[in-house]
Structures are given as C-alpha cells and as structure tokens.
Amino acid sequence: MNNKLQAMEVFVQVVDAGSFTRAAETLQLPKATVSTLVQSLETSLSAKLLHRTTRMVTVTTDGAAYYERCVRILSDVRDAEESLSRTRLSPSGRLRVDVPTGLASEILIPALPAFFERYPDIMMELGSTDRPVDLIEEGVDCAIRGGELGDDSLIARRVGIINFVTAASPGYLERYGVPQHPRDLERHRCVNYFSAKTGKTYDWDFRRGEERIDIGMRGVIALNDSNAYVQAGLSGLGVIQMTDYLLTQHVAAGRMVQLLADWTSEPLPVHVIYPQNRHLSAKVRVFVEWVSELFANHPFMHLRAVPRVGSNALPLAAMETVTAGAAAATMSS
Template sequence: MDKFSAMQAFVRVVEAGTFTKAAYSMGLPKPTVTRLIQELEKELDTKLLNRTTRKVTVTVDGAAYYEQASRLLGEVHELEASMSRAKASPRGKLKVDIPSSLGMAVIIPALPDFYARYPDIQLELGVSDRPVDLIAENVDCVIRGGEITDQSMVARRIGEFYIMSCASPAYLKRHGTPLHPSELDDAHYSIRYVSGRNGKLYTFKMHKDGEVVEVGGRHQVSVNDSNAGVAAGLAGLGVLHTLSFLVQDHISNGTLEPLFSGWCTEPKPIHVVYPPNRHLSNKVRVFVDWVAELFAQHDLIQRKSSLPKFMCSAWAASAAALPETTEKLDALNYSVQSMS
C-alpha cells in the first residue's frame, strides 16, 4: 500500500464528502480511491468512514485520524513549496571557507556577479589557510589547494595552481639576476613560506629538460600567508616563489620581474569540498557551480592558450589537453569522492 497516497485519498474524501468528488479532484478513478481507503483501514485495523448510498460520514477514529493526517499533509506541502521557492531563488546563510590568496585575488572581486544572480544568499566567508572541520564548525563547503586526503568528504576538482619565481627590480639591482634555481642557495635570499600547522618551511621542485632542483634557499623573511609574501617580494626582501595568479598584474606593470625562464613546477589541484549529503542544499549547489564557472574562465587557473609569455612553456603545451580534461571533470560533477 502507498500509505501517503491512501492518506491523501482519505483526507480528500472527508473534505469532499463523497468518493466521486474526491476521485475527480485527485484525477483518479473512483475504484482506486475506494481501494486506497479500504487498504488504509485494513492497515490501521479500524473503520474510518461510514458509507451509505447518499453520503459518507467520519467515525470517531476517522475524525482523530483526519485531524492528524491533514496536519501532516499540510506540513509536507509547505515543505515542498519552500523547497520549490528555494530552488527558484536560493536564499539563506551560506558558510564558506576559502584560502586567503584565492579569496583576495579571484573570488571576492567576482562576488558582485554572484550576488547579481543570487541576491538572497548571505555569505559568511572564512578567509584562511588553516584546516577546517566542516562538520564541527558547521561549514557548508571549503575551497582548498592540493590533494584532498579526507576520504569522508566529497571533492570537485575545479582548477589548478602554479608556482612561479620572480623578484623586484630593486632586489635584482642589488643582488643580480639568478639564472639557475641552484643559485638561490648561495648568492640570494628567498622569501620562504612557513606552515601555520607545524612551523616547517616549504620547499618545492622545479624542472627543465629532465633536470630537477629542489628550491628552498636562504631567507631573511618567512611568511605564512601568500599575500604577505607578495608584499615582501614587492619590498625587495628576496626572490618570491608564489602563485602565478597573484603576481600576474605585478609582472605586467614591471613591479616584479619573472625568473628562471623555461623552468616549471608541477601544478597542484584546486578542489571545492563539502560533506557527503544526498540532499545537497540548492544554495550550496549554486555556489559550487558558480565558483567552478569562475575558475574555468581564469587563464592562470585553467592554463588557457592566452597565458602570458613569461609562463613556463610546459604549461602552455599542456593547455591543448584542457578542453578534454575539463569535460571529464564536469562529467564527474558532484559524484566524485575526494581525490588523493
């Protein structure tokens, strides 16, 4: 027995006063409505309606059941209506955590477009690089760079980031221009990044024509924030190794100069991550889709053919494969469990 349909049929019979009118209002044959009521009475082991050739009356048990059933159906209809309204115009508070670099350089400047589409969503942005416990902190989704190791989360890959080396003209005038990454260990200072989690200094690998160099270098300044690193680089405090999209404008206007032409670093993935939930709320869904669309249009996140000339040639060479890669990622959509 379809208990929900039987409950609806019973309520309509009580309100319409006859089986014929109830069946007509529900768009069902009269025998179907009769069968549903009979099965409901059998299931409840009680008589709900008294039937005569002229009218239908409600029993004492039927009256009690009608009161509860009509209230329950009303709540279901209200829930369905609220979901429909939310789908048409997502609304409410959305708690999102984003890295400071991506937030300041890419996401926040684009938010006017998001609000032009979804004016009723209230964003609470956590801008940090610290690990966030989505469940404990009641965060709807996070955007993170690097591999996702938490297998309990759902992740959607939406782009990649790249590290490049550069320095201010003032620094290069004082110390000269390094031509090989290995020179950073002896004759130059690097602006180093330190982990906010464990205090360790980051290193990374650069490669060219089969040669691989691990880059660290001496330092006078270390930072735990990418934007602070850019500020230190602009101040001439050392060679800066940072995200390409953070320094594109500075290189274009000459306040920073690119180094180590032809040397590459391996790209790292960017994911939007959220807790597993079969009923992903529409406000989360539209934000995830919006940020994926935003990143898909960003040259320095998606390696499009319009990359500036200073970028590593290997990145540009791999750009030809991007449409196929993007298509595959879009096909995965929300069903992908976190990638590692």
C-alpha cells in the same frame, strides 16, 4: 512532528560538532535548548544516544545507528521541500565558505557581485585564510583549497589548477644579481612559505624537461599568508615563488621581474570541498557550480595543461594542501 525533526537535526549537529556548545553556536540556539531537545529524543526512544563527560561528548552504539537514519531522513525531507518550492531556482539562507586569502582577494571577491545578482537571497559568510579549516567542527559549508584531497570524510570537486613561478623585485636584483639556475638561489636571500597547520616550511621545486630539482631554501623570513608573501617580494626581502593571479599586475607594472622563465614548478589542483555526511543544499550546490563556471573562464585558474610562462607573466601563490584528518571533528565540549 516538527519538534521531532528539529530534535533530530540538533542531534545530528551535536554528533558532527562533537560538542553541545559548538552545535548551539552553529544552529544559533541556546545551549540549554540543544541539550533539552537531545534529552527529549533519548526519552522518546528510551535509549541513550550520547555519552557526556565534562570534557567529551561521544556517540553510543545506539546513537551511531540512529544518527545514520537521521541524516537520511533529514536529507529526504529537504529534498521533498526543495522539489515543491522555488528553492532550486532561488536558493536562500546563510552560506559559510572558506577560501585562501590570495584567491579570495584577487579572484573570488571581485566576481561576487555577479553571484549575488544571480542569487540575491543567499547571505554569505566568507572566511579568508590560508589555514586548513576543520569544516565540520567550525560549521563551514564548503571551502576552496589547493592540493590533493586525502580525507575520505570530504567530497571534492576539482574546479581548477594553479601554477608557480619565481620572481624578485628590481631593487633586490640590482643589489644581489640575477640567478641563472635554481641552484643559484642557494646563495640568494629567499622568502619562504610555511604551513599554518604544521609549521613546516615548504621546499621549492623546479622542472625543465626531465630535470627536477627540489631545494630547501634558507630564507630570511617565512610567512603563512599569500598576500603578505607577495608584499614581502615587493618590498625586496628576497626571491619568491608566487601565483600568476597575484603577481601578473606587478610584473606588468615593473614592480616584479620573473626569474628562471625556462623552469616551471609543480602545479596544484584546486577543489571545492564539503563534508560527505552533509546534505548538499541548493545554496551549496549553486555556489559549487558558480565557482566551477568562474574558474573555467578565468585565464589563470581554468583546468588546462601547464602553460608556457611568458617573459612578462608572473605566477603562483602557496595554497595549503588538504590532507587526511584536516576535517576530522574533535569530540570535545
């Protein structure tokens, strides 16, 4: 029975990943073992579960029906095991998480000692990138992302919100002057942020009461990493829009100056996301709860109405919006 359950788990992973090779890497098994276990399932069922070509792995009609049953069975088995063990109290195992770079360096990583003190048996693999990862294809258990979720294959829990302001270094302002209105920025040097997925440069937006202005800036440089983006502003390359959790310390130290303080930018919701066809294991569950608690007590991340930004507060970093299709598995071997 254990061999049958392992074969079912391997089959589910192959379907999720769309590849024997990627499934083997995720499960840390030899590719030959993965192939043998799937073949043994097909033999015992007297049914073909997968179509295999040199470039593609796709599920058959029988395989799709069997996959749905396997997911439910494996979920029930894990629930039964957890209910009879201390897993819920002391979850263990590898947890793969992906987080935007600025949020990882400034908020998540400094708080992780408290997480590991609470859950010492979890081993975390933390990816730090502003690129929207494919959770299923890349074997990621969950991710933190900003923006509205547009993919029905993902479950999202809203855990926070981020806001944006505009800033520049004192040296830059001394040389180029201080803009008094968002339209003045069209005559300034600006630092743009572009999507790591599409290559599209994001417009800048400003709100004041009923007024709303969206501007496509002609920048001298564009970046797709929030930490590098902050450094570009500190280096005097131009005006930036950035997150308060990344810039407040620089404003307080006089390294950056807030601009257009009576204008705000569109805030972004922050979600923890994970695939809906995956069992929400105890380690993922406790991480989601811990992140929710962390953000709820954080001055810049907790869910709230958009705050009035003070003269010495400086905000928010670009975070890739989760869009439809971002987590769709590519069925290639």
